[in-house]
Amino acid sequence: MLLKTPLNEVHKKLGARMVDFGGWEMPVVYTNQIEEHHAVRKFAGIFDVSHMGEIMFTGKDAFNLIQKLVSRDISAMDNGKVMLCVLCNEQGGIIDDLTVYKFNEEKYMLVVNAGTQENDYQWMIQHKQNFDVEVKNVSFEITKLDLQGPNAQKILQKLTKEDLNEIKRYRFKEILIDNVEMIVSRSGYTGEDGFELYFLNQYAEQIWNKIMEIGKNDGLIPCGLGSRDTLRTECGMMLYGHDIDTNMTPFESVYGFAVSLNKNFIGKEVLEKQKNEGTKKKLVGFEMIDRGIARQHYSIFKNGEKIGEVTSGTPSPTLNKNIGMGYVRTEDAIVDSTIEIQIRDNFAKAKIVSLPFYVRTKN
Amino acid sequence: MKNYNIQDALFYTKEHEWVKIDGSHATVGVSDYAQDLLTDVVFVELPNVGKEVKQFGQACVVESVKSVSDVYSPVSGKVTEINKDLESAPELINNDPYGKGWIYKLEGVNESEKSNLMDATKYKEFIAGLAH
Structure with missing residues (x-):
C-alpha cells in the first residue's frame, strides 16, 4: 500500500501521472515534463514534496547530537539559517543528505x-x-511545498505581509502565508530562486489552491518529480539512491565541502584518512558527444577498460544536450577528457565536464 | 479515460505497437496510447537495415526523458527501411504516431501472424481495460 500526501486527490484531478517514489504515490508529470522544466527556469513551478521527512530536535543537547551525527560543523549557524549536511555511518558512507534548520540552540529541524x-x-x-x-519524527504531520522559479517571490509576496526580501538565500522565517503559520526558507532543489514551505497537513489544499490561483498570471504551473529530477541534474545536485548511498563517501561525491575535520562526528576516522590519502573513485559530470542518453548503472569505459558507472543521466531541456553523472576511478576524473558510455551494444563518446552543468544568471 | 486515436486499418500488440500489413510488406510504429504513456520521446535507437526481427521480439528502443522502452516487432521479417527523421525529430512519434512517426518497414512478412494480433476494435477494448 503506497503512502499518500494530503494532496493526492488534487494531483489526480489535475490529471497527473502518479508513480511509486520511495513508497509514496507521487505525481511524476501533470501535462508535459519538458514544459514543467522550462516553467521553473523561466517563470515558476510548484511541487508537492510532502513525502520528504522532517525530524525535530529539541532540548539542551540538540546542538550536540546533531554535531555528532552530521559531518559538517554546525557551530557557526545563526538562528534562521539552513545548512546542507550529510549523515554518515562509521565507514563514512552516506546514510542521507539533509538540510538542517536552526531555530535556536535548543531547537532544530532536519x-x-x-x-x-x-x-x-x-x-x-x-x-x-x-x-x-x-x-x-513529524514527517506525517507536515506538508511541504516547493515554490521555485524567478517569479516565486512575486507570487508568494501576494500572500503575506512579511517582506520576503528579508529571507535571504539558505535562511528561513516562521511567517503567515494566507494566514497559515509556516516555515518558509529561500532554498530548493532546482537551481532557481524559490522557497520551501512547511506547514500542517490540514492546510494543504487551501495553500496549494491559493498559490495555484495567485500564480497563474505569472506563469506558475504544477510540476512533478520528473521535472524536479531534470532540474536538479542540470545543477549537479545529488539524488539519494542514485548519486549517493552508503557505498559512497562525501569526498567521493560532491559533498567534500560538508566534511569538517575540526570536530568529532560519526565516520570521521575514515573520512580523515580519505582526506589525506585521496579516494579511489570520484563523481564526475559528463556531456554526451555521440547520440544517446546515459542512464543509471550504464558502464563507463576509457580506452576499452571499464572505469566506472553512471548514477544519473538525462536529456537537459535547458542546455539542449544529454548530460549525466557517475563515478570513475579518481585518476580518470579529468575534465575535458573523453570517456565512453556503454548504451546497450554501443559505446557512445562523452566528455567529462565540471559541475554544475547549469548556473542561473542572477538578475 | 482519454480518447485515444486508434486507427481501423492497423493491427496492434499488447505492448502497443501497430503494424500496417501490405502483402509481404509491413510498416511498424507505436500506438497513440503508447506515445501518451511514454510522454515526450527524446531518443529513438533505430534497428539496422537488414536486421531480422521475430514476431514479438525486441526490434529497437524508444526513450523518453525518464524511461527506456523496448519496441517489440508485431510481425517477423527483415528490416528494409528505417525512419531516419526520428534521429533528429524523435517527437514525431508523439505528434504523428501513425504517420510521420513510423519507425521501420519490413519485407518477408507472413500475413498469418495477424492472428496473434488485435484489430482496432479488440485493441480499443484492451486499452479500455488498462485505463481506469
Whole structure:
C-alpha cells in the first residue's frame, strides 16, 4: 500500500501521472515534463514534496547530537539559517543528505529524503543515548511545498505581509502565508530562486489552491518529480539512491565541502584518512558527444577498460544536450577528457565536464 | 479515460505497437496510447537495415526523458527501411504516431501472424481495460 500526501486527490484531478517514489504515490508529470522544466527556469513551478521527512530536535543537547551525527560543523549557524549536511555511518558512507534548520540552540529541524526517512530516524534515536534531547519524527504531520522559479517571490509576496526580501538565500522565517503559520526558507532543489514551505497537513489544499490561483498570471504551473529530477541534474545536485548511498563517501561525491575535520562526528576516522590519502573513485559530470542518453548503472569505459558507472543521466531541456553523472576511478576524473558510455551494444563518446552543468544568471 | 486515436486499418500488440500489413510488406510504429504513456520521446535507437526481427521480439528502443522502452516487432521479417527523421525529430512519434512517426518497414512478412494480433476494435477494448 503506497503512502499518500494530503494532496493526492488534487494531483489526480489535475490529471497527473502518479508513480511509486520511495513508497509514496507521487505525481511524476501533470501535462508535459519538458514544459514543467522550462516553467521553473523561466517563470515558476510548484511541487508537492510532502513525502520528504522532517525530524525535530529539541532540548539542551540538540546542538550536540546533531554535531555528532552530521559531518559538517554546525557551530557557526545563526538562528534562521539552513545548512546542507550529510549523515554518515562509521565507514563514512552516506546514510542521507539533509538540510538542517536552526531555530535556536535548543531547537532544530532536519529535512530528510522520503525513502531514507525511517532509517534516518532510527539511526538518530540509536545515537541519542545520554543526550538530553527529544528527537521527534513529524514527517506525517507536515506538508511541504516547493515554490521555485524567478517569479516565486512575486507570487508568494501576494500572500503575506512579511517582506520576503528579508529571507535571504539558505535562511528561513516562521511567517503567515494566507494566514497559515509556516516555515518558509529561500532554498530548493532546482537551481532557481524559490522557497520551501512547511506547514500542517490540514492546510494543504487551501495553500496549494491559493498559490495555484495567485500564480497563474505569472506563469506558475504544477510540476512533478520528473521535472524536479531534470532540474536538479542540470545543477549537479545529488539524488539519494542514485548519486549517493552508503557505498559512497562525501569526498567521493560532491559533498567534500560538508566534511569538517575540526570536530568529532560519526565516520570521521575514515573520512580523515580519505582526506589525506585521496579516494579511489570520484563523481564526475559528463556531456554526451555521440547520440544517446546515459542512464543509471550504464558502464563507463576509457580506452576499452571499464572505469566506472553512471548514477544519473538525462536529456537537459535547458542546455539542449544529454548530460549525466557517475563515478570513475579518481585518476580518470579529468575534465575535458573523453570517456565512453556503454548504451546497450554501443559505446557512445562523452566528455567529462565540471559541475554544475547549469548556473542561473542572477538578475 | 482519454480518447485515444486508434486507427481501423492497423493491427496492434499488447505492448502497443501497430503494424500496417501490405502483402509481404509491413510498416511498424507505436500506438497513440503508447506515445501518451511514454510522454515526450527524446531518443529513438533505430534497428539496422537488414536486421531480422521475430514476431514479438525486441526490434529497437524508444526513450523518453525518464524511461527506456523496448519496441517489440508485431510481425517477423527483415528490416528494409528505417525512419531516419526520428534521429533528429524523435517527437514525431508523439505528434504523428501513425504517420510521420513510423519507425521501420519490413519485407518477408507472413500475413498469418495477424492472428496473434488485435484489430482496432479488440485493441480499443484492451486499452479500455488498462485505463481506469
